[in-house]
Amino acid sequence: MLDTHPDLTSDVIFGLGWLYTILFLMNIGWTLRAYNLKLENKFLSGLAGSHIPSASVWAIYSGVLMMTALAHFTGSSSPESFVVRMPGFLKAGVDWFADPVRYFCLSIGLFVGVVMLRKQLVKPTVAWSLLNLSILFLGLSMTDYDFRLIVGKPDNVPIVGMLFILAFFTWLYFKRAVDNDQRIKDGRPLFEQEKNDKILVWPDLVYSELICMIALTAFLVLWGIALQAPLEEAANAAATPNPSKAPWYFLGLQEMLVYFDPWLAGVVLPSLILVGLAVIPYIDFNKRGNGYYSYEERKFAVLTFLFGFLPLWVAMIVLGTFLRGPNWNVFGIYEYWDVHKLEAANNKNLSDFFWLYWPTGEMLGGMPKYNPQGSAAEMVIAILVREWLGIVLVLGYFMVSPIIMALTVFRKFYVKMGFIRYMIMANLLLWMAALPIKMVLRWTVSLKYIVAIPEYFFNI
Amino acid sequence: MSIGEYIRESQVWKSIFRHPAPYDRRNRIVVMLTNFFLHLHPVSIKQQGIALSYTWCMGGITFFLFLVETITGVLLMFYYRPTLEWAFRDILSLRDVQTLGIMREIHRWGAHAMVITVWLHMYRVFLTGSYKPPREFNWVVGVILLVLTLLLSFTGYLLPWDQLAIWAITVGSNMAKATPFLGSEGPGYQLLNVGNYPLITPISDARFLLLGARNVGEETLNRFYILHCVAIPLVVATLIAIHFWRVRKDGGISQPL
Known part of the structure; x- marks a missing residue:
């Protein structure tokens, strides 16, 4: 019987052969580097009780890669019996994270881990091993039909590339920052201050620019040849695709629609993101860390920015792009996009809790109702009574909590920033925190809206 | 001689x-x-100021990609008619027939790359604290350029007029319906009335302004085409000039003080 969704085909195996060849060559380079620097593998040397050079370990690993590549080239004719593929238990393990709660916890955990372990991560060997692991993960994952389907979509390819590039630059930032932090601690000059003579722009800069432009042009042309721009069937207003996705860079916003109404997720929060970005220079009163990489000197600013960019923006784009399938359900990266997958949605508003589920409702005589034909004032009063708890909570969140924070955790900030600056910063932070807060409330108590006034399309 | x-x-x-x-x-x-x-x-210039490991070259690459998009975009305009009858067919012909068809690939991948490089440029500028005085205002100009880059990409997404295009724009522009006060399904739109006559309706709200129609249609295609090819690029080019000018006037590339 012909399998219409084959995990492996001859072309895939052959292509992966090239991937492993490239990885093999990269690791040969790394082996030579370890050899030239006469590095020692301390862990294995300790185990064996004798000197074991790093280069020999990398050489053995490279040899395994070479044989893997050869096995792919020679075994590509019989894909059914080919053995190098992603093991089932690993697929199950990765797909276990295909759930908003676990996924979000994972991204927060990674974020915290990177920041905490930055001094270990910036070591070349650790970084190189992680790069190898992620390429091996990608290569092995390509042996899965559903993974190839979603990652191989032309518009998704740039996002995979972006993840690698972003990981690299985040690593580079921490490398430079950890270095500079140590220099400041030791009282040595910053990295940026060493070997910093004035040089002429012609030829040093203009030639770099020229080379860069030529390389980029070649890169774009090759990319254009290798990967055709997507073009689906002609537009048809009658056939709504399932799922309908916004362009990839807006998928973080689309993901917020799960937790917020469109007026917040689609209008207010994006505007606040931009306003928040624009006011950064005016609320960051810290004079240090200007013009060089550092972490210790501006922890709060860096952590806030990284938190907003990595787990709240990029990770949400990844979730929206690779994991959101039909009916906006979450699917594992190795999972088939089943249109009939059902997820129970039984979310309740805070006013439902107050008037229907908690004993307070019975005590106060049930949820307030109004006559739809009655006067507007009557309706507004009924709504305000119905939603009073949510309104008080939201007002308290934005008006009282800045004051409490000014008296406690942000005391120094308040003194240095003054009232207006401080209030702007505090409110922006509260808006940023609103998303994780709403997420947690949704996951734990199935809360839909804190304030639910559908009569005026005003739901929070 | x-x-x-x-x-x-x-x-x-x-x-x-x-x-x-x-x-x-x-x-x-x-x-x-x-x-x-x-x-x-x-x-x-200071040696470290142009070191790749410091600048990541992302601002320069973004500018270069803007030039690539301009050149490939102009070439594509020769082959493309923004009408319901022709838009999709012209793209098909670019893919299958025209010699310069690869311009569309370069244009699309360049656009994706530009969004990514703008983010990385901003990332680098933040992480080196380069937005701090005296460069505060140039950071604000940069934020505006970020928005405009996203809008350029968004308006261009519609032009192929395939399923991917119109539904992505439909999803994106549906948000405008929910604009507070100005969207026909936004909070508080009922407050904008003249007597009993409502000012904000599905044919007079923010979404209608964006699309030029109740749904993504030929008017939208025309509107997005003009925004994509003329209006936004002009603003972007002006702001890029200001951005570069201010880099020089604010003391050149950032350095430890």
Whole structure:
């Protein structure tokens, strides 16, 4: 019987052969580097009780890669019996994270881990091993039909590339920052201050620019040849695709629609993101860390920015792009996009809790109702009574909590920033925190809206 | 006299380049001052200021990609008609028939790359604290350029007029319906009335302004085409000029104080 969704085909195996060849060559380079620097593998040397050079370990690993590549080239004719593929238990393990709660916890955990372990991560060997692991993960994952389907979509390819590039630059930032932090601690000059003579722009800069432009042009042309721009069937207003996705860079916003109404997720929060970005220079009163990489000197600013960019923006784009399938359900990266997958949605508003589920409702005589034909004032009063708890909570969140924070955790900030600056910063932070807060409330108590006034399309 | 020397000594050459070739220190300085394109740069610069590991080159790459998008975009405009009848067919023909069809690939991948490089540029500027005084305002200009880059990409997404295009724009522009006060399904739109006559309706709200119609249709295609090819690029080009000007005026590329 012909399998219409084959995990492996001859072309895939052959292509992966090239991937492993490239990885093999990269690791040969790394082996030579370890050899030239006469590095020692301390862990294995300790185990064996004798000197074991790093280069020999990398050489053995490279040899395994070479044989893997050869096995792919020679075994590509019989894909059914080919053995190098992603093991089932690993697929199950990765797909276990295909759930908003676990996924979000994972991204927060990674974020915290990177920041905490930055001094270990910036070591070349650790970084190189992680790069190898992620390429091996990608290569092995390509042996899965559903993974190839979603990652191989032309518009998704740039996002995979972006993840690698972003990981690299985040690593580079921490490398430079950890270095500079140590220099400041030791009282040595910053990295940026060493070997910093004035040089002429012609030829040093203009030639770099020229080379860069030529390389980029070649890169774009090759990319254009290798990967055709997507073009689906002609537009048809009658056939709504399932799922309908916004362009990839807006998928973080689309993901917020799960937790917020469109007026917040689609209008207010994006505007606040931009306003928040624009006011950064005016609320960051810290004079240090200007013009060089550092972490210790501006922890709060860096952590806030990284938190907003990595787990709240990029990770949400990844979730929206690779994991959101039909009916906006979450699917594992190795999972088939089943249109009939059902997820129970039984979310309740805070006013439902107050008037229907908690004993307070019975005590106060049930949820307030109004006559739809009655006067507007009557309706507004009924709504305000119905939603009073949510309104008080939201007002308290934005008006009282800045004051409490000014008296406690942000005391120094308040003194240095003054009232207006401080209030702007505090409110922006509260808006940023609103998303994780709403997420947690949704996951734990199935809360839909804190304030639910559908009569005026005003739901929070 | 070699041919090269003959050309460089000619009146025509000297009328274009007003100084000898930049082989010595003096002329390497003069070339930066007298050439229109090069004078965006300073004459000399700190070594670490242009080190790749410091700048990541992302701002420059973004600008270069903007130029690539402009050139490929102009070429694509020769082949593309923004009408319901032709838009999709012209893209098909670019894919299957036209010699310069690869321009569409370069344009699309360049656009994705530009969004990514803008983010990375902003990332780098933040992480080096380069938005701090005296460069605060240039950071704000950069944020506006970020928005415009996203809008350029968003408006361009519609032009192929395939399923991917119209539904992505439908999803994106549906948000405008929920604009507070100005969207026909936004909070508080009922408050904008003249007597009993509502000002905000599905044919007079923010979404209608964006689409030029109740749904993504030919009016939207025309609107997005003009925004994509003329209006936004003009604003972006102006702001890029200001951005570069301010880089120079605010003390050049950031350095430890």
